[in-house]
Amino acid sequence: MPRHRHEVTVDSLAAQPPKHGQTKGEHILEALQATAQATPAGSLLPSERALADHFRVSRMTVRGAVDELASKGFATRVPGRGTFVKHPQLTHSETFRSFSDDMRLRGLEPGSLGYRSSTRGATQAIATALGVEPGSEILHIERVRTADGEPMALERTNVSLDRFPGLRAQMSADESLYGLIQRLYGIRLESARQRVSISRLSARDATKLAVAEGDPAFLVERTALDNMGRVVEFGRSLYRGDRYAIEMHVGAASSLTVS
Structure with missing residues (x-):
């Protein structure tokens, strides 16, 4: 399948280790938000499966982080297409x-x-x-x-x-x-x-x-x-x-x- 022209790969995500006391979900959210802020709006974020594999967590943990990212205005979900970077208004x-x-x-x-x-x-x-x-x-x-x-x-x-x-x-x-x-x-x-x-x-x-x-x-x-x-x-x-x-x-x- 051809790659989306503004696709974010898991390898490009922030690679900082979790902070002391930070949950896995908080760590994923921090990495995704930092990436979204440095990426053009409309860029396609990695799938939940790819993120779960990359961070070695369950898809449920990833889903919670992506939901939080969307609620903060940094992403939008498009059914059947994926999750895209959005910049808050x-x-x-x-x-x-x-x-x-x-x-x-x-x-x-x-x-x-x-x-x-x-x-x-x-x-x-x-x-x-x-x-x-x-x-x-x-x-x-x-x-x-x-x-x-x-x-x-x-x-x-x-x-x-x-x-x-x-x-x-x-x-x-x-x-x-x-x-x-x-x-x-x-x-x-x-x-x-x-x-x-x-x-x-x-x-x-x-x-x-x-x-x-x-x-x-x-x-x-x-x-x-x-x-x-x-x-x-x-x-x-x-x-x-x-x-x-x-x-x-x-x-x-x-x-x-x-x-």
Whole structure:
């Protein structure tokens, strides 16, 4: 039978010996999770029989470890086909923070790929969003934001250079835009207006995010504000639909009292 093009072999599993007091099931789970985190999503994991033979345990012990791996979001079972690597979704919540800060709070290392910046005249739409005159000089930034080296979002954003002169020379690929603005100009970003919709990735954008053309993504339009309520940034970014979930807090409408 031909091998799956992203098949994980038992020989490639983490070979660390069990820790003191660790059960066989815990040891197998640790090895599988470490492998899943270092393997592309969709990769086929070894069968329960192959794992049982490799670790010299019963298939019941292996099944428990694989079930736990799936419950933690690192694998998914497909009847008749096997168990495949899955990367847990990150919650895109209402809490306002930069991408860099958000990833670090999740225990992930933020980074960037394909960084490009340019200066251009503001279109009518961008000028309106930033609160500047059409044609005003803006800094446009495009980069793929990564977490532990994995592409997560394609960021495209705009900032007024009239308000932040010299920003382009100071900005770099892995720099937090919000952190840099606070450090250089003493302006703290405090809130944002966001509009989220569903988009299908073009071939160009899918390549940047290392997924297939047509895959779903969250299109997030963000207008970021400072602590005085002034617009600092306006952008439209694409977040991978397979790696993000949107979280919102919804409450009941207030009752109306008629007198």
